Amino acid sequence: MATVSMTVNGQAVSGDVEGRTLLVQFLRENLNLTGTHVGCDTSQCGACVVHVNGDSMKSCTMLALEAEGADVTTIEGLAKGGELHPMQQAFKDNHGLQCGFCTPGMVMSAIDLVAKNPNPDEATIREQLEGNICRCTGYHNIVKAVQQAAQGG
Amino acid sequence: MYDFNFHSASSVDDAASKLAAAKDGTVMAGGQTLIPVLKQRLASPSDVVSLAGAGLSGITNNGDSVTIGATTTHAAVAASGDVPAALRSVAEGIGDAQVRNRGTIGGSIANNDPAADYPAALLGLGATVTTNQRDIAADDFFIGLFETALNDGEIVKSVTFPNATKAAYAKFPNPASRYAMVGVFVAQAADGVRVAVTGATDCAHRGPRLEAALSANWSASALDGITIPPENLNSDIHGSAEYRANLVIVMAKRAVEAAG
Known part of the structure; x- marks a missing residue:
């Protein structure tokens, strides 16, 4: 066992982990932040996407110990004072979720996408979200939601 | 695990x-x-020894070449103004956005997946791999299925790509994994035409017949009439050897057209 320390949603946290402990396990099991989901566990579906030092990453394909000293943001860290993040609000407004399982990862990827492509067209959104899979096939409204959020809500 | x-x-x-x-x-x-x-x-x-903090990330423009540190991510290469467009497009097409934010050039080439994109770029541009022991030409680096010239304990430090006059990469991505069903990198440089193919066999390799045809006539039509024998080509649920043989020519033509 080793001790890992990082900042998660603005708070300093630490815990004892094995070498093989994944970042997503640390978030869900040590910190009880279960908003980050494990869908495929093979880095294909994107349900586990979080931000590490500002970039979207698949937390099922990163060791907890690799995040030593990192600044991590999960879906729980987006809403401020009970107010949804504009991307969450856009998903709500556009019915950008059906069962909701992929939603945390979709929202985290979408925020990174808009940060790097401030005015994305539909093709760019679809291409940049190719690492996130929605088994309800609700892509149409997800793309609409990202467009709305990119246009300032 | x-x-x-x-x-x-x-x-x-x-x-x-x-x-x-x-x-x-x-x-x-x-x-x-x-x-x-x-x-x-x-x-x-x-x-498992992580190289993330080993100071191997970064891109240096040397004027007649560009050097990319081993732990430079695909996203960083894709976004760099110091990297030639053909190489940027290779990085941009790897995996998905999240994989590109974390995956690295050194990891990709040391792993040498038969369908990886970077090996084709290294072979196509005649790159040099610098390790903690020596310099290795790309032509000598990729040996076989997941096999490279790296010795036990040898670690990739950087890759240096000489500039090309014209270059482009065209790939037919597997729709699910984005790995190359077939990818072809073509380049015209001071020392001649280079063509590299990935995804078709157990390891990325040069295409001498395609190079000869394009040396004589740098145009997509120069590849008309060339057929790739399907023997020894990869065959799986995603595509037969015959399908991949045809893709090699189609991708080579697209790459030549994209290179201009």
């Missing part, structure tokens, strides 16, 4: 000594292939 001892290396020398001290150690860069491999228990190293 079986458990292992995790180490963070502060330099290449530190990584090499940690590796030497381990019973059965391996280095990790971005982990985008290694972690899935460990999960499947296809590998069970006693120790």
Whole structure:
């Protein structure tokens, strides 16, 4: 066992982990932040996407110990004072979720996408979200939601 | 995944000594292939040495070439103004956005997946791989299925790509994994035409017949009439050997057209 320390949603946290402990396990099991989901566990579906030092990453394909000293943001860290993040609000407004399982990862990827492509067209959104899979096939409204959020809500 | 001892290396020398001290150690860069491999228990190293803090990330424009540090992510290469467009497009097409934010050029080439994109770019541009022991020409680096010229304990430090007059990469991505069903990198440089093919066989390789045809006439039509024999080509649920044989020519033509 080793001790890992990082900042998660603005708070300093630490815990004892094995070498093989994944970042997503640390978030869900040590910190009880279960908003980050494990869908495929093979880095294909994107349900586990979080931000590490500002970039979207698949937390099922990163060791907890690799995040030593990192600044991590999960879906729980987006809403401020009970107010949804504009991307969450856009998903709500556009019915950008059906069962909701992929939603945390979709929202985290979408925020990174808009940060790097401030005015994305539909093709760019679809291409940049190719690492996130929605088994309800609700892509149409997800793309609409990202467009709305990119246009300032 | 079986458990292992995790180490963070502060330099290449530190990584090499940690590796030497381990019973059965391996280095990790971005982990985008290694972690899935460990999960499947296809590998069970006693120790994993992370290169993330070893100071190997960065891009240097040398005027007549560009040097990319081993732990530079695909996203950083894709976004760099110092990297030629053809190479940027290779990085941009790897995996998905999240994989590109973490996966690295050094990890990709050291793994040498038969359908990886970077090996074609290294061969197509005649790149040189610099390790903690020596310089290795791309032509001598990629040996076979997941096999490279790297010795035990040898660690990739950087890759240097000479400038080309014209270059482009065209790939037919598997719709699910984005790995290349077939990818072809073409380049016209001072020392002649180079063509490199990935995804078609057990390892990326040069295409001497395509190079000869394009040396005589740099145009897509120069490849008309060339057929690739399907023997020894990859065949799986995604495409037969015959399908891939045809894709090699189609992708080579698209690459020549894109290179202009």
